[in-house]
Amino acid sequence: MNILLDLKHLKLISLPARPIICKGLLIVIALILLRAIVSPFLAISSSEKEGFYESTAPDLLPGVRRDKFVEVPQIIWGLNNQKIAFARACLTARFLNRSLLMPSLSASLFYKEVDLLQPISFDKVFDFNKFNTRCHGFVRLARYSEVSNRTEPFKLQKGSGRRWTVERDLDQLQQFSWGNADDSEVIEIVGKHPFLWPDHWPVKDYAKIFDCLVLVPEIEIEVGKVISKIREAGQKARHEAGISHVKQRKDGSTNLPVPYIAVHMRIEKDWMIHCKKWEQRSNSNEICSSKEEIVHKVSQITDLRRPVVVYLAVADSLLEDNSITRGWRVGMVAYEKKKLGVTNIFDRQPYLIKSAIDFEVCSRADVFVGNSFSTFSNLVVLSRTERLYNLGKASSCGENVGLSSYAYNVIGDDGGPQRWMTDMSDTSLQRLSYGTNNISCH
Incomplete structure (x- = not known):
């Protein structure tokens, strides 16, 4: 009504003043319309906003900023320590609501002699596009070509050692999530050994990022070759034992792969x-x-019908005992890389790729057995636990549950190896990073 009254009164205003008043009224009307459009969004909580943005217009309103970035030093040490460091870098960038600039990994294992490290780009090991697709709305990787260099990078010194506690690290991130640091296009993390950053995030967040890591096709082909060799060896062992492996799928076909440990x-x-x-x-x-x-x-272990192939994932170059395939019980046929005939696949690869192939072979096995104090074994079990959860299984207790895992260093209730699943409710990666004998199948 007020607007209508004002419009009526315009007739009483002198002609030169009318254009100015009209412009003012148009601005007022535009502001009223804008408030009517925007106000529904103001009532939505921050968590609801993220879900709304993801489901309606993810490209227009992304959950992670695409114009602000976090840069980290080259990631070093073993494959799984590198995966943990990468995940922590992703979660740090997520905390700061920034994209992580694609880091450099390390193909070699000379962690002390930094000048001997062989850098390898992340996208030479893991699929860049698939990572962003699978982790969309959670974390995001960016390429350096996306940086416009509008401002100088803000250098954020990460502490280390016993004095650098979880609380201090979190306080630092909270302090630099706004203000001068947030004005910079790039926040550059400065410091040694990113894998030593204290944990602020639950295991399920790490599991989410690890699930987004997909090997590039060239390495995936090599994984397929090794697994194919293992299953062929299993088929041969069953044939020699006069045992047929003809089982039906749900669709009626009979080409189920031969299982392996x-x-x-x-x-x-x-x-x-x-x-x-x-x-x-x-x-x-x-x-x-x-x-x-x-x-x-x-x-x-009685999960699988015998004879069954046992694939031994071991660092051959550091092995002093050459008899690891001998002494196994009847019905368990042990193979390492040389006996399996796949040394040529591994020998032409740098350390990091060798480990990545072995990791996938173990992760996809029908039964996995590892050491609960090994980071490699812990992350394999985490991967398998995530798959079981996705299948609706929160426990691997009992026989023939599928994707069962065991720790040979811990004695179970039945006197055999302890059945093992990752505690997905854990609020820290501490036990996975440094090991524990407090494990169960729940």
């Missing part, structure tokens, strides 16, 4: 020295396991 056999000389010292410090006898102990524990 994968064992992450930690008996290399560097591991044995390390774990013995670990046992002395922690006053525990459930960290190290000899070859004989591992063979005995694995032989007690």
Whole structure:
């Protein structure tokens, strides 16, 4: 009504003043219309906004800013320490509502001699586009070509050592999530060993990021070749034993693959020295396991019909015992890379790719057996637990549940190896990073 009255009164205003008044009225009307359009969004909580943006217009209103970035140093050490460091970098960028600039990984394992490290681009190992597709709305990777260099990078010094606690690290991130740091296009993380950043995020967040890591096609082909060789060996063992492996799928076909067991056999000389010292410090006898102990524990697993192939994932170059395929019980046919005939696949690859292939072979096995103090074994079990959860299974207790995992260094209730699932409700990655013998099948 007020607007209508004002329009009526325009007749009383002199002609030169009318254009100015009209412009003012148009601005007022535009503001009223804009408020009517925007106000419904103001009542939505921050969590609801994220879901709304993702479901309606993810490209127009992304959950992670595309014009602000986080840069991290080259990621080093072993494959799984690198995966953890990468996930922490992603979650740090997410906390700051920024895209993570695609980091450089390390193809070699010379973690002390930094000048000997062989850098390898992330997208030479993992599929860049598939990562962003699978993790859309959660975290985002960006290429350096997206940076416009409008401002100088803001250098954020990360602390390390015992004094750099979880609380101090979180306080630092909260402090620099706004103000001068947020004005910069790029926040550059400065410091050594990104994998030492304290945890602020639950295991399920790490699992989400690990699930987005898909090997590039060239490496995936090599994984397929190794698994094919394992299954062929299993088919041969069953044929020689006069056992047919003809089982029907739900669709009536009879081409089910021959199952196999994968064992992450930690008996290399560097591991044995390390774990013995670990046992002395922690006053525990459930960290190290000899070859004989591992063979005995694995032989007690009854999940699969025998004969069955046992694939031994082991760092051959650090192995002093060349008899790891001998001494296994009847019905368990052990293979390592040389006996399987796949050394040519591994020998032409740098360390990081070798580990990535072994990881996938273990992760996709019908039964996996590892050491609960090994980061490699822990992340394999985390991957398998995530798949079980996606299938609606929150427990692997009992026989023939599928995708079962065991820890050979921990004695289960039945005297065999302990059934093992990752505790997805854990609020920290501490136990996965540094190991524990407190595990179960729930």
